[in-house]
Amino acid sequence: xxxxxxxxxLYLRRKVxxxxxxxxxxxxxxxxxxxxxEQKAFKLKEDIRVxxxxxxxxxxxxxxxxxxxxxxxxxxxxxxDTEEGRxxxxxxxxxxxxxxxxxxxxxxxxxxxxxEIKEDSMTLALIRRFLASFIPQTFRVFVGGDEVAxxxxxxxxxxxxxDATCDQPEKFDGRMLTASxxxxxxxxxxxx
Amino acid sequence: xxxxxxxxxxxxxxxxxQLAGGITNCPxxxxxxxxxxxxxxxxxxxxxxxxxxxxILGVILWQTHGVAIGVASGLGAAALGWLAFKIGG
Numbered sequence: 001x002x003x004x005x006x007x008x009x010l011y012l013r014r015k016v017x018x019x020x021x022x023x024x025x026x027x028x029x030x031x032x033x034x035x036x037x038e039q040k041a042f043k044l045k046e047d048i049r050v051x052x053x054x055x056x057x058x059x060x061x062x063x064x065x066x067x068x069x070x071x072x073x074x075x076x077x078x079x080x081d082t083e084e085g086r087x088x089x090x091x092x093x094x095x096x097x098x099x100x101x102x103x104x105x106x107x108x109x110x111x112x113x114x115x116e117i118k119e120d121s122m123t124l125a126l127i128r129r130f131l132a133s134f135i136p137q138t139f140r141v142f143v144g145g146d147e148v149a150x151x152x153x154x155x156x157x158x159x160x161x162x163d164a165t166c167d168q169p170e171k172f173d174g175r176m177l178t179a180s181x182x183x184x185x186x187x188x189x190x191x192x
Numbered sequence: 193x194x195x196x197x198x199x200x201x202x203x204x205x206x207x208x209x210q211l212a213g214g215i216t217n218c219p220x221x222x223x224x225x226x227x228x229x230x231x232x233x234x235x236x237x238x239x240x241x242x243x244x245x246x247x248i249l250g251v252i253l254w255q256t257h258g259v260a261i262g263v264a265s266g267l268g269a270a271a272l273g274w275l276a277f278k279i280g281g
Contacts, residue, residue, distance in 0.1 A: 045213075066214070066215060067213075068211070068212065068213040068214035068229070069213050069229070069234070070234055076210075076214065078214045078215040080215055080224045085200075085223045085224055086217055086222060086223060086224050087215050087216060087217050087224040090214070109216075109217055111208065111210060111211060
């Protein structure tokens with residue numbers, strides 16, 4: 001059976017009333033909630049579990065996103081399809097490059113780089129960092145040199161929301177799109 | 193390379209060091225299994241700082257308050273270093 005998080009369109013919303021840690025809700029293109037995720041506070045190693053359904057109606061775990069190290073400037077996160085019991089890839093944050101412009105490497109299950117995720121433009125990235133953090137971010141996903149997906153932040157001063165769309169699902173796994181969207185919200189979104 | 197013991201099929205295989213602390217698929221059963229972590233650099237640094245601090249504090253307290261307090265504070269700080277070592281494993 002296909003993992004319900006294997007999608008080409010996705011919308012993520014960060015929970016607002018969460019004092020410790022963070023919570024994310026995932027919706028499909030019809031605004032139906034398809035999953036949720038909780039990021040625990042005070043966890044030494046980042047360990048994000050993504051479940052189907054809503055938090056009031058708990059369902060089995062579908063994806064696990066786990067950091068390799070406690071503290072790592074270029075942190076690497078392994079993505080596991082919990083239903084299938086297999087690692088499907090990994091995402092590594094490029095530490096130095098991300099200081100100016102958020103950049104991530106997409107790795108396959110054997111840790112070979114297959115693509116990258118980049119913030120849209122260097123100029124806008126610098127403006128966001130030093131002048132106006134409210135300007136929404138857009139992340140472009142490249143696999144094999146082609147742009148295969150886009151993850152766009154919706155303009156909202158109070159709630160962090162991301163729209164993810166993959167145009168070439170044969171090149172970029174929908175589960176990796178979901179994992180990338182959650183990680184960007186959890187790591188980059190926490191800075192904005 | 194790091195030796196990995198698959199938690200599902202129990203067979204052993206080798207994984208590259210870059211996967212330390214992470215997850216890999218077992219080449220025998222194909223399921224995801226954790227790779228034992230090497231010592232985390234952050235915790236190594238913390239341990240070194242705590243142990244160096246313990247030594248300095250021990251010497252200062254030994255000079256100002258006598259041997260017993262100096263040794264006791266040094267041991268206390270060393271225990272903290274050991275705790276950091278265990279957590280960072």
